[in-house]
Amino acid sequence: MKVFMIPPNSLILYDLVERFGHQPLSLMGELREHVVKPEVESPPLNISQEDIMKGLKYAGIEVPSGVRGRLAIWGPMVDEAEAAIIMHDMPYTFGCVGCHRTNLMLTYMVRRKGIPTLEVHYPHDDEEAKVMVTKIKAFLEGLK
């Protein structure tokens, strides 16, 4: 099954989803297609006008462009998802309003989609890691 992850670029979640036999929908895979296209020359031009129009499907025009730009990439991934894992309290997802608001929007979109979803917390010690990994394993094995 295609499993969407929040945060979509997480190494830990990507590995666990793949390890337990599913296909992770990763941001990196999507971006790879963008950055290796021959017409894209530098990182600020990663998002093309077509992408911005795609973003409008997921967020209104009054939503900050940073959110719409991100949703242009992440939105189609949510559409494609058959299941999702949401990790809360990631210590590294601080950042600008665009990043944070997009994360909130993504969580909302996933919950609204009604697909099987597991919500876990980022572990801070071994015990919490055990809980997280065993929950993810049980969830992913249950999807088969």
Added chain:
Amino acid sequence: MIVIAPSSELTPDQIARFIHTLGLNINVKETCYGANIEGPKSVVRKALAEVRKLDPNRIFSKVRAFPIGDERRCRAHHGSRPGFNQVEKEWRDLAMIDVGLCAADRGETCELPPRPKPLPVKRLKEIAEEVTK
């Protein structure tokens, strides 16, 4: 992108040499956290499966957007961009994930202890009175 957990005794050099010995038609680049490999999807998967066997619960992987040696990303070309914070933090915590994977392998069912109940107001008042006496 192959990442070795800090709890592993393997080194990036060992991983890179091991991949070379597999004789597969892929590009390999040794990095500070493990190695990057690039090539046809099926061959990369085969290489990854072999590498994982070296230390199953301590070798992690994910896809990387930029190709190996991309001038926009590669430090050799001063192309380094912010974003290492996340991989650095997750790499540091891979030792915990390793513990979790070992527990999952043993079939443990893990639950966090229940959260402590909030202090009743009555008891709080008693404490306040004891302190102010």
